[in-house]
Amino acid sequence: METKIKALFKKGIKAYNSGNDEVALNSFKEASELAKREKYYEILGECYNYIGSIYKNNGRLDESLKFYERALETNEPIGNILNTAISTYNIGNVYHMRGNYSDALKFYKKSVEFYKKLNAKNEIIKVEDKIKEVYILCGKC
Numbered sequence: 001m002e003t004k005i006k007a008l009f010k011k012g013i014k015a016y017n018s019g020n021d022e023v024a025l026n027s028f029k030e031a032s033e034l035a036k037r038e039k040y041y042e043i044l045g046e047c048y049n050y051i052g053s054i055y056k057n058n059g060r061l062d063e064s065l066k067f068y069e070r071a072l073e074t075n076e077p078i079g080n081i082l083n084t085a086i087s088t089y090n091i092g093n094v095y096h097m098r099g100n101y102s103d104a105l106k107f108y109k110k111s112v113e114f115y116k117k118l119n120a121k122n123e124i125i126k127v128e129d130k131i132k133e134v135y136i137l138c139g140k141c
Contacts, residue, residue: 005034009043016050025054045074045083052090056097065094085114089127096130101138105131 012027032047034040052067072087092107108131115123 001034001038002040005031005038005040005043008034009047012047012050016054021054021058025051028054041074041078042080042083045071045078045080045087048074049083049086049090056090056094061094061098065091068094081114081117082120085111085118085120085123088114089123089130092127092130096134101134104134108134 008027008031012024012031015021015024015027028047028050032044032051035044035047048067048071052064052071055061055064055067068087068090072084072091075083075087088107089111092104092111095101095107096104108127112124112127112131115127
């Protein structure tokens with residue numbers, strides 16, 4: 001079953017990178033259903049992040065946020081720091097897009113803390129730039 005889940009996940013990534021959202025979404029959804037049933041949480045959290053990104057890229061922010069939150073709820077308990085950092089960043093980004101700056105800052109700052117644990121300097125810089133952007137938009141929030 002793990003092989004099938006990985007194959008669906010890879011198919012989703014390939015389609016996502018090619019801009020084929022429909023195939024990507026279907027692949028990630030099928031992979032996530034199987035991963036959830038098989039308790040393969042590593043892939044499950046990543047699928048949720050990709051599904052959230054597809055929805056976000058298509059302007060469906062409510063659905064996007066729902067999947068990013070699922071990703072966070074999946075990644076954090078298993079100690080997947082990288083995917084937790086990505087999930088918190090993505091949630092912050094949706095709040096940022098909605099103009100909810102205080103929540104955006106909260107999640108961006110959490111993301112920076114996770115990236116610091118990984119010593120991921122480029123990602124830290126990227127998120128800190130987003131934090132600066134929010135402060136420019138809202139003052140001191």
